[in-house]
Amino acid sequence: xxxxxxxKMSGEQNKPVPxxxxxxxxxxxxxxxxDEKLSTVIPQIVAGDVAPLVVxxxxxxxxxxxxxxxxxxxAESMVADVCSPIRGMRANPDLLLSVGERFFRDGSIELLxxxxxxxxxxxxxxRGSLATAAVRETENLRAWIDENDLRDExxxxxxxxxxxxxxxxxxxxxxxxxxxxxxxxxSALEFSESRYQAILEAQPExxxxxxxxGCLREINPAGLRIMEADRFDQVRGVKISALLSPEYxxxxxxxxxxxxxxxxxxxxxxxxxxKGTKKWLEAIGTPxxxxxxxxxxxxxxxxxxxxxxxxxxxxxxxxxRLRKIFNGLPYYLTLFTAGGELSLVNQTALQSPGFAVxxxxxxxxxxxxxxxxxPAVQERVRAAFFRAQNGLSSRxxxxxxxxxxxxxxxxxxxxxxxxxxxxxxxxxxxGVDITARVEAEEQARRFRDEIAHASRLSTxxxxxxxxxxxxxxxxxAIVNYAFSARTLLADIAGPDSGxxxxxxSVVEEQSLRAGHIVRSLQQLVRKTRSHHGAADxxxxxxxxxxxxxxxxxxxxxxxxxxxxxxxxxxxxxxVQIQQVVLNLVRNSIEALAGVDGGRRIExxxxxxxxxxxxxxxxxxxxxxxxxxxNIFDAFVSTKPDGLGLGLTISRRIIDxxxxxxxxxxxxxxxxxxxxxxxVSHQKETDE
Amino acid sequence: MNVGPTVFVVDDDVAVVxxxxxxxxxxxxxxxxxxxxxxxxxxxxxxxxxxxxxxIRMPGTDGLELLQQxxxxxxxxxTVILSGYADTPTVVKAIKIGATNFLxxxxxxxxxxxxxxxxxxxxxxxxxxxxxxxxSKALLQELTDQELQVLAHLDRGLNNRQVAEExxxxxxxxxxxxxxxxxxxxxxxxxxxxAIYRRAKGLPFRS
Numbered sequence: 001x002x003x004x005x006x007x008k009m010s011g012e013q014n015k016p017v018p019x020x021x022x023x024x025x026x027x028x029x030x031x032x033x034x035d036e037k038l039s040t041v042i043p044q045i046v047a048g049d050v051a052p053l054v055v056x057x058x059x060x061x062x063x064x065x066x067x068x069x070x071x072x073x074x075a076e077s078m079v080a081d082v083c084s085p086i087r088g089m090r091a092n093p094d095l096l097l098s099v100g101e102r103f104f105r106d107g108s109i110e111l112l113x114x115x116x117x118x119x120x121x122x123x124x125x126x127r128g129s130l131a132t133a134a135v136r137e138t139e140n141l142r143a144w145i146d147e148n149d150l151r152d153e154x155x156x157x158x159x160x161x162x163x164x165x166x167x168x169x170x171x172x173x174x175x176x177x178x179x180x181x182x183x184x185x186x187s188a189l190e191f192s193e194s195r196y197q198a199i200l201e202a203q204p205e206x207x208x209x210x211x212x213x214g215c216l217r218e219i220n221p222a223g224l225r226i227m228e229a230d231r232f233d234q235v236r237g238v239k240i241s242a243l244l245s246p247e248y249x250x251x252x253x254x255x256x257x258x259x260x261x262x263x264x265x266x267x268x269x270x271x272x273x274x275k276g277t278k279k280w281l282e283a284i285g286t287p288x289x290x291x292x293x294x295x296x297x298x299x300x301x302x303x304x305x306x307x308x309x310x311x312x313x314x315x316x317x318x319x320x321r322l323r324k325i326f327n328g329l330p331y332y333l334t335l336f337t338a339g340g341e342l343s344l345v346n347q348t349a350l351q352s353p354g355f356a357v358x359x360x361x362x363x364x365x366x367x368x369x370x371x372x373x374x375p376a377v378q379e380r381v382r383a384a385f386f387r388a389q390n391g392l393s394s395r396x397x398x399x400x401x402x403x404x405x406x407x408x409x410x411x412x413x414x415x416x417x418x419x420x421x422x423x424x425x426x427x428x429x430x431g432v433d434i435t436a437r438v439e440a441e442e443q444a445r446r447f448r449d450e451i452a453h454a455s456r457l458s459t460x461x462x463x464x465x466x467x468x469x470x471x472x473x474x475x476x477a478i479v480n481y482a483f484s485a486r487t488l489l490a491d492i493a494g495p496d497s498g499x500x501x502x503x504x505s506v507v508e509e510q511s512l513r514a515g516h517i518v519r520s521l522q523q524l525v526r527k528t529r530s531h532h533g534a535a536d537x538x539x540x541x542x543x544x545x546x547x548x549x550x551x552x553x554x555x556x557x558x559x560x561x562x563x564x565x566x567x568x569x570x571x572x573x574x575v576q577i578q579q580v581v582l583n584l585v586r587n588s589i590e591a592l593a594g595v596d597g598g599r600r601i602e603x604x605x606x607x608x609x610x611x612x613x614x615x616x617x618x619x620x621x622x623x624x625x626x627x628x629x630n631i632f633d634a635f636v637s638t639k640p641d642g643l644g645l646g647l648t649i650s651r652r653i654i655d656x657x658x659x660x661x662x663x664x665x666x667x668x669x670x671x672x673x674x675x676x677x678x679v680s681h682q683k684e685t686d687e
Numbered sequence: 688m689n690v691g692p693t694v695f696v697v698d699d700d701v702a703v704v705x706x707x708x709x710x711x712x713x714x715x716x717x718x719x720x721x722x723x724x725x726x727x728x729x730x731x732x733x734x735x736x737x738x739x740x741x742x743i744r745m746p747g748t749d750g751l752e753l754l755q756q757x758x759x760x761x762x763x764x765x766t767v768i769l770s771g772y773a774d775t776p777t778v779v780k781a782i783k784i785g786a787t788n789f790l791x792x793x794x795x796x797x798x799x800x801x802x803x804x805x806x807x808x809x810x811x812x813x814x815x816x817x818x819x820x821x822x823s824k825a826l827l828q829e830l831t832d833q834e835l836q837v838l839a840h841l842d843r844g845l846n847n848r849q850v851a852e853e854x855x856x857x858x859x860x861x862x863x864x865x866x867x868x869x870x871x872x873x874x875x876x877x878x879x880x881x882a883i884y885r886r887a888k889g890l891p892f893r894s
Contacts, residue, residue: 468771469744469771472772472792473700473771475792475793476771476793477700477703477706479793479796480703480706480707480709480710480793481709481710483710484706484710488713514793515793
């Protein structure tokens, strides 16, 4: 749609034209009509004339708009006076809304149109475009133009005048305006003026005109406030660049130069008000042209953006601070998208020798080599990520494998990062290397255990002394009585006296053995003499087996013996070796307690070079691996009520004899405890 | 009351005391039992032959303290320590104080009987030794100072001439004193006289 505004007016320019006004008119009309001619005509209107503008479309006059100037109004307000009809024609909804209620609430504007005879036509231009507006009036206008024979000469001449009377006179003469219409015109202009005054004053942004020398020519009240001036007089002609912070002066001059060269340009700068307040300002400037189209000044709208700049600066500083913290924390921090893709890594992680972004390429974190060595660890990490995806935080300790193969203990936190609506946007994975701490704790724990163990042993030492004494007293009495009874029996002839004497002898022997065991327990905590002598292993086993025969019977355990027939005599403490064998067999019996059927214990001896090997095997459940680091340690027992001393004592005894004690427990095949004793061991291992 | 050698048993455990008493009595020993060191000290003087079978751990005065007191009173007789708990330092201490033997409870009865037998034999020998010493001391009392002087010099290994020179006597005088002291001591040879002298003085015999 092309609309030509062909406006012709006559008149003298006897006062300076406010550039802002001219510019504003040009800008706005051009914006709609694209008619450059208007820009050369309108300045004349504002010189003080009232000029009817005939609006043409495709060479046809479609409307007439009267614009005028009220001499008594200050120069600044003329913008409003003259602009309003034009603006109305332009029908910019924004501007319309910002003006008075009466005219614009329904989206229309009243135009004052004068006819040839000076008659007033009140037209309504609705929002939208001038074309629409004009068309709606066409009928009237056409009639009016026909009536006034304007078709042949579509130009309307106005004679310039600078007094309101002369405006009216001229209007009357050229437009044959009657007195009553002149009064209406004056009233309309007055109203228009006050309206524009209101607009400018209400305008929250600074609007100012600066001439080619950079001196302030015009400014609105908002501009005065930004400049911290109380009156326009204070700043009239001031060089704007002088108010700027030094570092922006060059930029500002460059910006002005661009505008004066015909560009529209924006600049953000820092300036100081007259009262010394520093402000951040954003100025949008456009060139203002004079009647001949030369750029004579710049019009700029300036906003105080101090709050925004400060806020932005604070935001930036905050972000930098947070970034520094993020990078500087001694934690490995990694940020993932909700889908598990790595998005950010902090310096600590990047600088860690174990970290490489490549490791994560195309993989979820739990699929990486740091984690994937152990399915349990993997599952844990994956679960934590899933929890995070569902908005839940997790924290756990885990082992992580470094590329070097080194294992590190990490305390890992997986935390969801949510947006305002609570939706998980990112997942933060944080790791702290706690290897040293864990090791220290482990060491402290071991140390505590050792102390506890030592103190238990020393307590046991004292206990052993007391127990030994308390047990040995009755044992001594038993031995003595049995012996006495046996002595007496020798004198009594009877059918069973011989067997009684034999039983008493067993009572005696077993009590003595009990005494030995008690003393062996003492030896565990107190090194003392052991009594080595030549011993027959066969004899030792015989004694032990006679002791456990009834146990084996009651427990329905099959005993298999596989003794080598010609074992050499060895130098041992028989009682101690008996104790070892007894311990091992008793352990086997207890291990078989929970086994249904097939309960079997095998005792075997054989010579191996200069050693005798003794082994006790059972068909029990075997020795579990996990919690029992060393079942030969004191107080370690696989039995719920075990004291954990049997194997400890056994091993010490075998060690003291220069032999070895060990066990094998292949899965599902019971347990075998074996010990060796040296054959040619002439030297007594007294301690 | 003369009951012959006695085994004095000191132990606070009634069962132990009674069983020991039964056992030893059955083997023909005369046994007297005491349940504390104090009881034993009050009732038994050092003059009675026999041996002591002593426990270490007892309430009140313990076995080692009793031994020390007996040593102080010169009333120590052969003593067998019979203890339920014997650590090396205790054994060493007991032997140093003067215990004869050390057994651990429960002890094989035969070993106990043998040890008691040995202890009683030792007591018998010691008492015999004591008798001989007393006799020798009494005989020396009979000698004059001059005769004792000659005997002391002989004990140093001098012959008659050397004794005479040493004492600035004539050989005849020495010979006269010798024959007189031989008569008083009831001996006929020089070694016999020297033996009596040494026993009375508590000196060891020369080989």
